[in-house]
Amino acid sequence: MKSLNLYHIPFKQIFRQIKEGFPHYEYDFKKHAINLLDDNYDPIGFLRLPLHISINESLQLINDENVVIYLSIESGNAAICVMEGKENIYHTTFGAYMTRKKQGFSQIKYLNKKGKSRAGSRVRLNATTMFFENINATLTELFEDHDFDRIALNCNNTLIPYLYNSKEPCPFDKKDEKLYKIPLHIPHSNYTNLDAAIKKLMAPILSFDEKHEELFSSFSLNDD
Numbered sequence: 001m002k003s004l005n006l007y008h009i010p011f012k013q014i015f016r017q018i019k020e021g022f023p024h025y026e027y028d029f030k031k032h033a034i035n036l037l038d039d040n041y042d043p044i045g046f047l048r049l050p051l052h053i054s055i056n057e058s059l060q061l062i063n064d065e066n067v068v069i070y071l072s073i074e075s076g077n078a079a080i081c082v083m084e085g086k087e088n089i090y091h092t093t094f095g096a097y098m099t100r101k102k103q104g105f106s107q108i109k110y111l112n113k114k115g116k117s118r119a120g121s122r123v124r125l126n127a128t129t130m131f132f133e134n135i136n137a138t139l140t141e142l143f144e145d146h147d148f149d150r151i152a153l154n155c156n157n158t159l160i161p162y163l164y165n166s167k168e169p170c171p172f173d174k175k176d177e178k179l180y181k182i183p184l185h186i187p188h189s190n191y192t193n194l195d196a197a198i199k200k201l202m203a204p205i206l207s208f209d210e211k212h213e214e215l216f217s218s219f220s221l222n223d224d
Contacts, residue, residue, distance in 0.1 A: 001207045001210075002208060002210045003207045005205060005206075006203065007203040007204065012061060015060075018036065019059060021218060022037065022215075024037040027055065031048075031180075032049045033047060034046060044209060045209065046207055046208075047204055047207075048205045049204055050203065051066060051068045051150045052068060052083060052085050052086055052202065053066065054149060063149070066083075067082070067083070067084050067148050068083045068148060068150045069081070069083075069146070069151055070083065070197075071154070071155070072153075072154040072155070072197075073154070073159055073163065073189055074155075074156070075159070076096050077094065077096075077188060078093065078131070078135055079094075079190050080139070083198060091191050091195070093191050094135055094138075096131035128162065132162045132163055132166040133168040136163070136166050136170050139170065139172075140168070140171045148178065149178065150178050151172055151176060152201075153181060154182040182197060182201070184200060184201065
């Protein structure tokens with residue numbers, strides 16, 4: 001797949017060119033992407049949209065100042081950012097002692113493999129419990145203060161149950177229609193890396209198979 005950055009093209013122009021060149025497009029709300037189809041309705045590419053904008057199925061721009069909460073979680077570290085349009089209006093981070101020092105993997109993964117619970121293990125599990133309770137308490141306060149248009153989440157499957165089964169309830173459900181899985185690798189869940197990912201997600205990215213490159217020549221694009 002070839003990926004091209006459309007940051008330099010106004011959204012209205014992008015949407016006009018899509019409707020003219022790919023009339024069988026489909027908007028996928030969950031992935032916040034426009035799937036581009038050929039005359040046989042076979043997929044030939046897609047346009048990933050930034051979360052700060054919202055559109056309807058006719059590709060009309062509804063809003064470009066969406067309020068979005070971004071959450072990235074890994075064992076022992078988490079970061080939250082709140083964006084209003086392109087402006088970062090809040091951010092915070094969390095840390096906890098959840099990793100076995102010698103082995104270097106999380107206590108959660110260790111117990112899943114070994115089923116043991118010694119004194120050190122209990123300390124790490126208590127830290128894990130507090131870690132997710134603190135995250136959810138902060139999320140709850142933010143959800144009381146803001147009406148979020150989208151919830152962007154980066155969290156591996158091992159930790160997901162701890163987020164939703166915490167004694168402090170998560171303010172959104174895992175089936176919430178606003179949920180958006182962050183489609184980028186975030187190496188560490190800290191503010192610097194989450195902020196860098198958000199900046200990348202602000203650009204509309206067009207991806208397509210190179211054998212269809214001629215169909216996309218009208219965009220006059222630069223490589224991402």
